[in-house]
Amino acid sequence: MHSEVSLLRDGAILLGFGLAFVLVFRRLGLGATLGYLVAGAVVGPHVLGLVGDAESKLGIAEIGITLLLFIVGLELNPARLWRMKHEIFGLGLIQVAACGLAITGIVLLAHFSLEAALALGLPLALSSTAQVLPMLQSSGRMRTPFGERAFSILLFQDLSIVPLITIVAAMSRNPADHTGPPGWILALETIGAIIGLIVAGRFLLRPLFRLIGNMGEREMFVFAGLFTVIASAAVMELLGLSTALGAFIAGVMLADSPYRHELEADVEPFRSILLGLFFLAVGMMLNLPAIAERPLFVAVMALALIATKTLVIMLIGLAFKMNWRSAFALGLLMSQGGEFGFVLFAQAQAGYLIAPEAASLFGAIITVSMATTPFLMAATRRIREEPVITRGGQREGPMTDGANALIVGYGRFGQTVAQMLIASDVPVTLIDRDIEMIDIAASFGAKVYYGDGTRLDLLRQAGAAEAELILFCLDEDQITLEFLDSVHAAFPNAALFVRAYDRRAVLRLKGGPARYVVREVLESAVKMARLALGSLEVDKAEIDRVETMYRARDKERLAAQAAAGNLHAASDRIITQDERKG
Secondary structure (H helix, E strand, O other): OHHHHHHHHHHHHHHHHHHHHHHHHHHOOOOHHHHHHHHHHHHOOOOOOOOOOHHHHHHHHHHHHHHHHHHHHHOOOHHHHHHOHHHHHHHHHHHHHHHHHHHHHHHHOOOOOHHHHHHHHHHHOOOOHHHHHHHHHHOOOOOOHHHHHHHHHHHHHHHOHHHHHHHHHHHOOOHHHHOOOOHHHHHHHHHHHHHHHHHHHHHHHHHHHHHHHHHOOHHHHHHHHHHHHHHHHHHHHHOOOOHHHHHHHHHHHHHOOOOHHHHHHHHHHHHHHHHHHHHHHHHHHOOHHHHHHOHHHHHHHHHHHHHHHHHHHHHHHHHOOOOHHHHHHHHHHOOOOOHHHHHHHHHHHHOOOOOHHHHHHHHHHHHHHHHHHHHHHHHHHHOOOOOOEOOOOOEOOOOOOOOOEEEEOOOHHHHHHHHHHHHOOOOEEEEEOOHHHHHHHHHOOOOEEEOOOOOHHHHHHOOOOOOOEEEEOOOOOOOOHHHHHHHHHHOOOOEEEEEEOOHHHHHHHOOOOOOEEEEOOHHHHHHHHHHHHHHOOOOHHHHHHHHHHHHHHHHHHHHHHHHHOOOOOOHHHOOOHHHHHO
16 A cells, blocks of 8 residues: 555656646746656755656656657658658668767767767767657648658667667676577567568558447547557567567558557557656656766767767768758757667666766766757757759748648548549548548548547647648538637638538537538539529529529528527528519
8 A cells, every 4th residue: 555655646746846847848948858857857866855766667658768659650651661761761870870970989088988988979879859859840840851851860760779779788798688699580580570560560450440440439449559559569578679669660550551640649648648757767867966076077068969960960961962051950950869868878887888977977968958959949940941942943842741631521521522622732631430431432542541530639640730721521510619719729720611511500600710611512402403493494594593592592591690699580581482472
């Protein structure tokens, strides 16, 4: 019972301090990551001493890193990975190698051994995915050529964790680290595990999610999503491989499935909470007395880290034909240390490559460099990027496989809307909850994602923040004025269009943020009436006159009903048999 109380007490303290510090740091424009780190340091053993056992909490919180890699994988379907291969395996590989070796050289100047310098320098080549990606998304630059290059580097950095862990383990002075299989067997096991995850994703996971989608149980979707991440990570851990790589592969295998956006929306809250707990635990583990003894060393090394990475990444960007402004901005953006550095430092410490004091000092260097990122990000916004010119001489726009239009509901109404937008070369993302409809659409070549389009979190994952149009084409009369207000508040740049079931729905939504509320059967009913009159050989001019009269009266009646709040208002504008006889 005491341990349960202690766990609850620790949880309450961590969450409370984390919430308070993140709110303050967000308010100051310094970002959530730094707030978590400082909160962890404050509640840790070297300041207030309110919470202990940071190592066990770090072990649990590392699941947040795993979930982050799963979500990164969901963003990268195989086709997009192939399109970005030159940036990922060219730009990314050169950045990690060049920055790692350059920083290793600087660490050597501080009188560390070669093995220790490599164990410290290579991890410092990595940047903070948890910090940079949200900043790119919030600034609207994620889908630009600049954002894609930054994302490619971050992705390769995440992938490079496996070889970096292998390098640190190979240099280890701990005999226990050398009892594993030879490197070539480890490589074969890695390839086999990846192939196994790919097969499982294709033949087990997709049918599982299809079954759950047919059941319509959201809780089961959350459960299955977490099971996917934990199971894939556990398989890799069983083989002594990277758990993050397993989660990433699982994400990639589901990236082109209809369930991608639903999974992102369901897993994201857990990722955010656990990643926050990870940074809290890292803050608790910082050896503040060791840092206080050498504050000048921390400050100088942090400055050297930022300057070195900025310069090296800028030169690499120029070699990849980026203009100097974009290359410099990319260098500033990626100049901080990353969260995986803490993981690699811990492994280096376990392998007797570095002392605990060195791990704390260089952890502090990463923390200080992270603190500069919001300011450097603001600087990159002031460095106006030059336009990227394509072969046709036109400015290159955002690079995106997302939507300029987001269509919720792909029934008989939504299909017509979607096809007309696509015919005008407007990129669309389609969302529906009907698994059978999704399968039918796929058989005709349409890509429809599974999900409840009346959830704001799912709309956000589907690209609503970048969409110019959001069109609700749902069969059911389920769109409310309150919901539209919340959508408009969350995505103010998107024009909203709503399919209304009848005139009562139109009246209910009138005056809201929707640009147009369209009665679903109005135009088709008018069209049928015109055809019926034509079959009776009524003159076309008369048909036009009748349509004009009907539309005018219907508009007057709708306005009167809206003003009076009464469905029976202006009932005299209804065209009746008695009126025509009179």
